[in-house]
Amino acid sequence: MATEAPPPRGGADTVPVQLPTEAFVRTQQSEEFGELRRAHRSFAFPLTVAFIAWYLLYVLLSNYAGGLMGTRVVGNINVALVLGVAQFVTTFLIAWFYARHAAEKLDPRAEAIKTRMENEPRPEADA
Amino acid sequence: MSTLTLAAAGAASEHRPLIITLFGCFVVATLFITVWAGRQTKSAADFYAGGRQFTGFQNGLAISGDYMSAASFLGIAGAIALFGYDGFLYSIGFLVAWLVALLLVAEPLRNSGRFTMGDVLAYRMRQRPVRTAAGTSTIVVSIFYLLAQMAGAGVLVSLLLGITSDTGKIAIVALVGVLMIVYVTIGGMKGTTWVQMVKAVLLIAGTLLITFLVLLKYGFNVSELLGRAAENSGKGAAFLEPGLKYGATATSKLDFVSLGIALVLGTAGLPHILIRFYTVPTAKAARKSVNWAIGIIGAFYLMTIALGFGAAAIVGPAEITASNKAGNTAAPLLALHIGGADSPGGAILLAVISAVAFATILAVVAGLTLASSSSFAHDIYANVIRRGQATEQEEVRAARWATVLIGIVSIALGALARDLNVAGLVALAFAVAASANLPTILYSLFWKRFTTQGALWSIYGGLATSVVLVLFSPVVSGKASSMFPDVDFAWFPLENPGLVSIPLGFLLGWLGSLLSKEQPDRGKYAELEVKSLTGVGAH
Numbered sequence: 001m002a003t004e005a006p007p008p009r010g011g012a013d014t015v016p017v018q019l020p021t022e023a024f025v026r027t028q029q030s031e032e033f034g035e036l037r038r039a040h041r042s043f044a045f046p047l048t049v050a051f052i053a054w055y056l057l058y059v060l061l062s063n064y065a066g067g068l069m070g071t072r073v074v075g076n077i078n079v080a081l082v083l084g085v086a087q088f089v090t091t092f093l094i095a096w097f098y099a100r101h102a103a104e105k106l107d108p109r110a111e112a113i114k115t116r117m118e119n120e121p122r123p124e125a126d127a
Numbered sequence: 128m129s130t131l132t133l134a135a136a137g138a139a140s141e142h143r144p145l146i147i148t149l150f151g152c153f154v155v156a157t158l159f160i161t162v163w164a165g166r167q168t169k170s171a172a173d174f175y176a177g178g179r180q181f182t183g184f185q186n187g188l189a190i191s192g193d194y195m196s197a198a199s200f201l202g203i204a205g206a207i208a209l210f211g212y213d214g215f216l217y218s219i220g221f222l223v224a225w226l227v228a229l230l231l232v233a234e235p236l237r238n239s240g241r242f243t244m245g246d247v248l249a250y251r252m253r254q255r256p257v258r259t260a261a262g263t264s265t266i267v268v269s270i271f272y273l274l275a276q277m278a279g280a281g282v283l284v285s286l287l288l289g290i291t292s293d294t295g296k297i298a299i300v301a302l303v304g305v306l307m308i309v310y311v312t313i314g315g316m317k318g319t320t321w322v323q324m325v326k327a328v329l330l331i332a333g334t335l336l337i338t339f340l341v342l343l344k345y346g347f348n349v350s351e352l353l354g355r356a357a358e359n360s361g362k363g364a365a366f367l368e369p370g371l372k373y374g375a376t377a378t379s380k381l382d383f384v385s386l387g388i389a390l391v392l393g394t395a396g397l398p399h400i401l402i403r404f405y406t407v408p409t410a411k412a413a414r415k416s417v418n419w420a421i422g423i424i425g426a427f428y429l430m431t432i433a434l435g436f437g438a439a440a441i442v443g444p445a446e447i448t449a450s451n452k453a454g455n456t457a458a459p460l461l462a463l464h465i466g467g468a469d470s471p472g473g474a475i476l477l478a479v480i481s482a483v484a485f486a487t488i489l490a491v492v493a494g495l496t497l498a499s500s501s502s503f504a505h506d507i508y509a510n511v512i513r514r515g516q517a518t519e520q521e522e523v524r525a526a527r528w529a530t531v532l533i534g535i536v537s538i539a540l541g542a543l544a545r546d547l548n549v550a551g552l553v554a555l556a557f558a559v560a561a562s563a564n565l566p567t568i569l570y571s572l573f574w575k576r577f578t579t580q581g582a583l584w585s586i587y588g589g590l591a592t593s594v595v596l597v598l599f600s601p602v603v604s605g606k607a608s609s610m611f612p613d614v615d616f617a618w619f620p621l622e623n624p625g626l627v628s629i630p631l632g633f634l635l636g637w638l639g640s641l642l643s644k645e646q647p648d649r650g651k652y653a654e655l656e657v658k659s660l661t662g663v664g665a666h
Contacts, residue, residue, distance in 0.1 A: 019664060021650040027663075028653040036660055041573075044230040052391065055223050059387040062216065062369035063380045070368040075350030076357065080212055080369055087219045088425055094226055095421045102234075102414060110410075110661040117663045 019117060027117060036109040043101050051094055058083055143288055145474065149482035153329075154306065157322045157489070161310050164318035171519040172666070174315035174526060175242040175501050176405040179666070181320060183412040187419020190403050192323030193494040194221075194394075194420070195330055195427055196272075197279040197487050198553045203428075204461070205454025207435020208447050211356070211366035213373055214435055216383075218428035220390030225424065227395040227565075229417045234410035235572045235659035236401060241666045244401045245506035248567050248586075251651040252579040255514075258506040260586040264563040265398040265502035267590060268556050269495045270537065272399070275552035276495070277303060277541025280488045282455060283481070297542045303492060304538035310493040311500065311534075312527045319493045320406060326483075326490035331427060333483040337458070337476070338430045340465045341437035352433070355440035366439070382621045386554060389625030393557030396564030399498035410662050437461055459484070496537075500529035554623050555597050562589030562628035566636045572659055574640075575652050581640030588639075589632030596624035 027033050061069060062080065069080035168174050181189070199221065206214030240246035245261035277300050284299040285291050310318055345352040353367055360366040373383035394400060404413045438447060438457040441464050450456045462480040466473035504526035509517040517525070544552075566585045570577040596619045597603065605615035621627075640647070658664055 021654060024653040024657045024663075025650055027657050033657065033660075037656075040660060048227065048230050051223065051226050055219075055391055056384075056387070058219070059216075059384055063373070063383055066368060066370050066374065070364065076353040076367060077350050078367055081215075081353075081367065084212075084215055084219055085429070087223055088429060091223050091226060091421060092425060095229055095418050098230055099414065099418055102411075106660075107411065113657070114661045114663045117657075117661075 023117060023120065027113060032109070032113060036106065036113065039105045039109065043098070043105070047094060047098070051090065054090065055087065058087055146288065146478040146481050149478050150485050153325075153482055153486050153489075157325065157486075158309065160321045160325070161314035161318040164315065164321060165313040168315040168317055171242070171505075171523050173317060174523045175402070175505065177316035177320050179406060179408050181406045181412075181416075183407060183415025184419050185320070185324060186403060186407050186412070186416035187423060188327045189320045189323040189406070190400065190416055190420040191423040191427070192325075192327035192330070192490050193399060193403060194424060195327070195487065196491045196553070197276060197283065197484060199427075199431075200330065200334075200487055201279070201283065201455045201458055201484060202453075202553075203431045204434040204438060204458040205447070205451070205456070206372070207431060208438035208442070208457035208461075209444055209454040210372040211360060211362065211436075211439065212369050213371050215432060216369070216373075216387070217390070218431050220387055221394070222421070222425050222428050224391045224394035225417060225421045227392065228400070229414070229421065231572070232395045232401070232568060233404050233413045233417045236568070237404045237407065237410045237413040238662045238665045239572075239655055239659040240405065242402070242405060242505045243502045244398050244564065244568070245502060245510075247655075248571055248582060249506075249510075250655045251571060251577070251648055252582050255511045257579060257582050257586075258510045260583055261564075261567075262502045262506035262511075264559070264586050264590050265506070266499045266533075267594070268396075268398060268560050268564070269499035269502075270533075270540070271552050271559065272397075272556040273492055273495045273499075273533075273537045274540050274544050275556070276488050276492050277537055278544045278552070279455075280485070281541070282451070283484055283488070300541040301538050303488060304534050304541065306489055307492040307496050308531055308534035310489070311496045311530045316402075316406060316497060319490075319497050320403075322493055323490045326486045327423065329483050329486050331423065333480055334427060334430045334434065337437070337462055337465060337480070338433040341433045341441070341461070344441070344465070349432075352436055352440060356436040358440075359443050360439050361444065378620050381626065382623060385621050385623040385626035388629060389554060389558040389561050389623050392561035392565055392625070392629055394560075396560035396568060397556070398502060398560075398564070399494040402498050402501060403494075405666075410665070434458055434461065437465070441465060492537075496530055496533055499533050500526045503529040503533075555593065555602070558597070558623055558625040558628060559590060559593045561625060562593045562632040563587075564589075565629075566632040570636050570640070571655070575649070575656075576640055576647055577636065578640045578643040578645055578647050580643035580645065581636045581638075584639030585632050585636030588635035589628055592631050593624045593628035596621075596628060600624065 061083065069078065071079045073079060073082055172178055203214060203217050206217060236247055239250060244265060245258045248261045249257040280303045281296040281300050285296050290296060290299065310322055341352065345355070357363055357366040362371065365371060373379050407413050407416055435457065438461040442457065442460045447454055447457050447460060450460060459477055459480050462476040463473045466476035504522050508525040509515065509522045563586045566589065567582050570581065570585070599617055600619045600622055601609055601617050602622050603609055603617065604611045605617035606612065
């Protein structure tokens with residue numbers, strides 16, 4: 001059941017296109033959408049696991065490998081500080097990497113599906 | 128109550144007019160913005176989502192302003208100044224957490240929701256129970272976060288303006304509360320967003336200036352800065368290594384793991400952060416705003432190294448702890464010293480940094496109040512009480528009244544909590560967000576078998592577990608630093624409940640779905656999945 005009536009005009013909110021549930025089910029099962037989902041999940045899921053594991057490794061090393069973390073690299077700069085700053089660097093890199101992946105692999109696919117669905121001729125249903 | 132050191136007290140009382148003037152300028156400027164924004168706020172989308180017209184960069188700036196709270200600015204600088212390396216670990220957790228938001232939450236949320244977190248959580252589910260649950264956890268998380276900021280405001284003001292009387296502190300908490308009610312009721316999301324942008328610019332500029340001056344003093348040699356900090360801390364090389372704060376016992380080490388998990392998983396479940404994604408027109412803009420936020424917040428947290436170690440090297444732990452036991456005044460004291468403790472330069476810098484800290488608190492409380500009143504009006508009032516029959520005008524009116532109510536409640540609680548440990552409250556907000564909100568958000572978006580029962584078990588289970596565990600933890604009773612140091616009913620050894628409550632939240636969501644008699648609504652999931660990845664039919 002539709003839970004929200006579209007807002008009345010006059011505000012800045014756009015009135016979204018209303019499509020019947022069957023259109024979404026059909027799209028969800030299409031090859032095209034399967035590719036988009038794979039492109040998102042196969043990138044985002046492993047990367048999420050990886051950065052959380054890397055962060056946890058860092059937390060655990062801080063806790064249980066004090067000797068290693070205290071080793072000096074240059075002057076007063078030790079392994080702990082280098083690894084800490086490395087967390088910043090990997091965060092920036094992953095953010096940039098994802099933005100590039102999304103622009104190349106996700107946006108064109110999403111855009112194509114969106115355009116097709118919104119322009120698809122559909123029966124006069126008041127769904 | 129802690130006492131001010133002579134230098135800070137002298138400068139603070141001597142230059143109190145300057146501090147008050149600068150703060151007054153910020154208040155007048157933001158009120159002006161608020162009134163201007165208020166005149167353009169007509170529809171519900173204007174009030175809740177600022178008309179969805181902000182650019183990715185603007186929203187990134189506003190997200191940074193919403194996220195870098197007084198706990199970040201004052202708390203982390205103080206923690207590094209006193210505990211050295213262990214304080215820096217907060218900075219890392221707070222930043223890495225943004226990747227969860229970027230990779231999994233921001234874009235799908237923008238595509239499939241409208242005004243609140245509850246929009247997405249309830250999409251596939253039976254509306255009334257799930258919206259009630261989402262509204263409840265939004266309000267609980269926001270109030271805990273709000274309390275910490277209000278209590279922080281009281282502490283800050285008493286230290287910087289030399290107001291130590293209870294009446295004075297309550298008056299300041301009330302002032303903060305009234306300002307935030309004005310910002311949110313009049314300016315809505317548009318006003319709040321601009322206040323947050325202004326604050327982010329001020330905070331970054333102030334931090335950059337202090338960082339530059341600290342590095343200048345040591346000829347841009349970070350190693351020398353660290354060396355002086357270690358020497359001055361009295362702890363030697365250990366000051367630069369992990370373990371000073373959390374390394375003492377097996378329990379405190381476990382507590383550190385718990386805190387680390389709560390920090391990294393909490394951000395993507397914080398309602399006041401989530402609603403910011405609705406202020407931009409598209410998912411692409413939401414992605415851009417998170418990337419900007421990661422850049423700005425990351426730069427800020429990197430500078431906490433200079434701020435914290437600089438305070439240890441230049442001010443020294445004795446003066447910092449004499450001023451505030453928790454180290455909350457390390458950054459303002461650093462500003463005073465680096466500008467020259469007896470010169471006008473030092474006093475001006477102290478005034479600037481103090482005004483920035485006030486601005487920080489105001490912008491964050493405005494965001495939190497907006498998140499909780501939006502959720503009350505949109506989830507609970509419009510969709511549960513009125514069953515979706517309320518008009519837009521009625522809904523926005525309810526949101527404004529909810530703002531006034533939440534403002535009054537937090538003034539009252541903030542006045543009561545003015546002497547409590549604020550760090551515990553912030554960590555609790557993160558742990559509750561990670562336990563109650565994040566599992567449901569992720570299951571809703573990515574797991575087709577997720578059901579209403581799973582959502583309810585996960586939200587209420589995560590919420591109850593985290594709150595109960597904190598209640599019976601050393602944060603509340605049993606230790607000298609507890610809220611109630613004279614009684615001891617703590618049986619849970621960790622200060623942060625995340626290690627237990629977050630896995631439990633995920634487990635309950637999974638179990639609740641498997642055990643539910645009700646079949647998941649496949650059609651609704653198709654709608655949500657297609658919408659969340661493509662933006663078809665997005666508001």
